[in-house]
Amino acid sequence: MLEIQNLHKSFGQEKVLEGLNITVNKGEFLSILGPSGCGKSTLIHMIAGLESVSGGKILMKDREVKAPGTDRILVFQSGALFPWLNVKDNIAFGLSNVKADKKSQDRLGDGKSKKSKKDKFSDEEKEERVEELMKKVHLYRFRDKFPHQLSGGMKQRVSIARSLAMDPEVLLMDEPFSALDEQTKMVLHEELQRIWMDTKKTIVFVTHNIREAVKLSDRVLVMGSQPGKIIKDIPIPYAHPRKVTDPNLVEMEKVIMESLKDEIEKRRKEEFGDGYPVEASGVFSGPDYTMGDGI
Ligand SMILES: Nc1ncnc2c1ncn2[C@@H]1O[C@H](COP(=O)(O)OP(=O)(O)OP(=O)(O)O)[C@@H](O)[C@H]1O
Numbered sequence: 001m002l003e004i005q006n007l008h009k010s011f012g013q014e015k016v017l018e019g020l021n022i023t024v025n026k027g028e029f030l031s032i033l034g035p036s037g038c039g040k041s042t043l044i045h046m047i048a049g050l051e052s053v054s055g056g057k058i059l060m061k062d063r064e065v066k067a068p069g070t071d072r073i074l075v076f077q078s079g080a081l082f083p084w085l086n087v088k089d090n091i092a093f094g095l096s097n098v099k100a101d102k103k104s105q106d107r108l109g110d111g112k113s114k115k116s117k118k119d120k121f122s123d124e125e126k127e128e129r130v131e132e133l134m135k136k137v138h139l140y141r142f143r144d145k146f147p148h149q150l151s152g153g154m155k156q157r158v159s160i161a162r163s164l165a166m167d168p169e170v171l172l173m174d175e176p177f178s179a180l181d182e183q184t185k186m187v188l189h190e191e192l193q194r195i196w197m198d199t200k201k202t203i204v205f206v207t208h209n210i211r212e213a214v215k216l217s218d219r220v221l222v223m224g225s226q227p228g229k230i231i232k233d234i235p236i237p238y239a240h241p242r243k244v245t246d247p248n249l250v251e252m253e254k255v256i257m258e259s260l261k262d263e264i265e266k267r268r269k270e271e272f273g274d275g276y277p278v279e280a281s282g283v284f285s286g287p288d289y290t291m292g293d294g295i
Pocket residue numbers: 011016034035036037038039040041042043208
């Protein structure tokens with residue numbers, strides 16, 4: 001479905017990503033886990049076609065990605081809703097841009113787009129899709145509300161529904177729940193698992209939260225930093241939906257923590273020098289392992 005071959009990215013002199021090779025299979029839930037600044041957002045923006053490639057290739061169904069397209073929709077951390085549109089219209093917004101010929105090369109940005117003009121969905125289908133999605137994310141009652149009248153979790157659900165409305169081949173998610181409180185995050189984890197199981201979408205999910213990655217994914221790619229590269233590819237072979245309390249998942253979290261020890265040590269030395277004890281960093285403590293700013 002999605003193939004990343006020897007991908008490199010530099011910003012000026014700074015080498016951000018080096019030699020990434022990733023294959024994403026159809027219907028897979030793949031998480032990309034890594035510490036802050038390792039290049040996760042840069043990678044997912046490149047897949048979305050929002051950021052240029054410095055070397056290597058990104059292929060979507062054997063065609064090179066060169067621009068954004070409705071086959072790869074990115075859900076941002078902030079939700080990025082239109083404040084002047086209500087829930088229903090926010091979800092419906094992208095639909096008018098989805099063309100019938102999804103196989104045409106225009107979505108890959110090679111300039112041959114003008115040929116396919118027909119909308120993928122009729123007006124009736126659009127209406128139906130939006131209604132169905134509002135129900136799927138439990139926002140039907142709130143369809144006339146505007147973003148400022150919604151909680152953070154509701155806004156993120158609108159954002160997910162809006163992305164699904166466009167019927168992308170791949171849903172790209174960049175830390176979509178990181179700004180939410182724990183309870184809301186847990187509810188949305190359940191919802192995302194359910195939506196994924198219902199729709200069988202391929203999802204590429206960026207996070208620095210180990211527990212979240214283990215709970216949601218079929219496979220976790222662990223990234224190292226400076227420059228960003230894949231250091232581990234870990235399958236999570238347990239049935240969905242999952243509960244965080246499942247002992248198998250707790251064990252997987254430990255395996256991932258173990259695979260990160262060298263990376264954490266590297267960061268610790270860079271930031272604190274040799275004299276700083278690992279225990280004092282608190283990296284291994286707490287119920288919700290993250291690879292965030294604390295490392
Ligand atoms: N447009 C840009 N111009 C220059 N440097 C950039 C740009 N975007 C990102 N970088 C740099 O690339 C590196 C990786 O950034 P990126 O945002 O991809 O990291 P991240 O893994 O998503 O981090 P976080 O977990 O904090 O979101 C950082 O050093 C950042 O400063």
